[in-house]
Amino acid sequence: MIRLLFLFLVLxxxxxxxxxxxxxxxxxxxxxxxxxxEMSVTTLVIFIIAALAGLFFxxxxxxxxxxxxxxxxxxxxxxxxxxxxxxxxxxxxxxLEGDWKQAESKVTRWANHHDMPQLCYLVAAEAAHGMGNxxxxxxxxxxxxxxxxxxxxxELTRAKQQLSEQNWSAAxxxxxxxxxxxxxxxxILKLLKQAYLQLEHWxxxxxxxxxxxxxxxxxxxxxxxxxxxxxxxxxxTVASQKGSEGVLAHWSGLPKKLKxxxxxxxxxxxxxxxxxxxxxxxTLIKEGLKKRPAPExxxxxxxxNLSDRHPxxxxxxxxxxxxxxxxxxxxxxxxxxxxxxQWEEAQHHLEKALSVRPDLSDYAYLAExxxxxxxxxxxHDVTRKALSLLEETKIQ
Numbered sequence: 001m002i003r004l005l006f007l008f009l010v011l012x013x014x015x016x017x018x019x020x021x022x023x024x025x026x027x028x029x030x031x032x033x034x035x036x037x038e039m040s041v042t043t044l045v046i047f048i049i050a051a052l053a054g055l056f057f058x059x060x061x062x063x064x065x066x067x068x069x070x071x072x073x074x075x076x077x078x079x080x081x082x083x084x085x086x087x088x089x090x091x092x093x094x095x096l097e098g099d100w101k102q103a104e105s106k107v108t109r110w111a112n113h114h115d116m117p118q119l120c121y122l123v124a125a126e127a128a129h130g131m132g133n134x135x136x137x138x139x140x141x142x143x144x145x146x147x148x149x150x151x152x153x154x155e156l157t158r159a160k161q162q163l164s165e166q167n168w169s170a171a172x173x174x175x176x177x178x179x180x181x182x183x184x185x186x187x188i189l190k191l192l193k194q195a196y197l198q199l200e201h202w203x204x205x206x207x208x209x210x211x212x213x214x215x216x217x218x219x220x221x222x223x224x225x226x227x228x229x230x231x232x233x234x235x236x237t238v239a240s241q242k243g244s245e246g247v248l249a250h251w252s253g254l255p256k257k258l259k260x261x262x263x264x265x266x267x268x269x270x271x272x273x274x275x276x277x278x279x280x281x282x283t284l285i286k287e288g289l290k291k292r293p294a295p296e297x298x299x300x301x302x303x304x305n306l307s308d309r310h311p312x313x314x315x316x317x318x319x320x321x322x323x324x325x326x327x328x329x330x331x332x333x334x335x336x337x338x339x340x341x342q343w344e345e346a347q348h349h350l351e352k353a354l355s356v357r358p359d360l361s362d363y364a365y366l367a368e369x370x371x372x373x374x375x376x377x378x379x380h381d382v383t384r385k386a387l388s389l390l391e392e393t394k395i396q
Contacts, residue, residue, distance in 0.1 A: 298331070313333065
């Protein structure tokens with residue numbers, strides 16, 4: 001448009017000058033080496049205008065040709081990109097269907113022409129992982145990692161695959177490195193929780209739980225359950241490393257609320273019994289029963305290996321006077337009488353426990369007590385009831 005205006009302006013000036021100087025065309029001589037060129041001023045002006053118009057026209061043609069070639073090139077590029085996207089979409093569907101081979105074939109066919117090639121390579125890595133081909137999987141992950149800004153998604157994919165292979169240590173290493181750069185990534189936090197649980201890294205799990213609750217990845221109830229599990233796990237770890245004195249010291253340092261949890265108490269007492277600290281275990285059970293009578297604590301009393309079981313039986317009989325229909329107390333007494341070879345007393349308490357609630361272990365103990373009294377038919381009937389209860393449990 002500007003060039004056309006310029007041409008019209010030049011033509012206008014030429015017409016104006018022509019009318020002003022009609023009959024006075026002037027004279028122009030151009031001499032180059034041995035060549036001379038003569039013309040009037042008017043002819044020179046017309047020549048310049050024609051030359052400019054020719055140049056403008058030539059420029060127009062060149063641009064048209066360039067635009068046409070560019071449009072043709074872009075058409076081919078867009079066509080390849082469309083094909084790549086279509087094949088990638090089909091590959092993702094095949095991946096979801098579990099057709100690993102077809103998924104890999106489709107997403108890699110036009111990956112170089114996709115506007116997000118890392119997506120193609122990640123889908124191919126998942127397909128190779130599904131086929132169990134670790135060499136191909138790692139190759140595709142490496143190709144995806146070469147793309148700009150693909151570090152997070154590639155390493156998350158790698159970590160998920162490591163977890164699915166139960167390669168817990170490798171997954172934890174990958175996730176720990178990721179967490180350094182992405183400390184608040186929700187997927188990393190969830191995967192770390194899974195790795196900590198499997199590797200029994202209890203303290204890192206306890207440190208992680210508040211963040212999981214804050215980001216609403218866990219409810220408070222779920223976090224409390226995991227806290228109990230982690231604290232129990234720590235008790236077991238400390239006991240195996242430092243013995244009974246070490247685990248007692250660790251337990252004494254716990255918050256009061258946790259120390260009174262039956263699950264924590266049971267784990268502590270079990271670890272003490274394993275390490276022959278039965279007297280300390282008995283003291284803890286007595287203290288625990290005073291604060292909160294719990295079935296789990298009653299069940300541990302027969303497990304104690306004490307030279308004198310009399311204090312245990314006295315404790316249970318005192319508890320029985322307060323709650324005469326407590327099946328757990330009757331069960332514990334029945335087992336203790338059984339170990340003391342007091343068959344009739346054992347039978348009485350076990351029958352009393354079973355009258356309150358059915359229990360496979362108590363049926364077995366009762367059958368033993370009856371057998372020791374030379375009552376095989378009664379023992380057989382009790383065993384049959386136990387088997388019937390076991391079948392019902394399996395059906396449920």
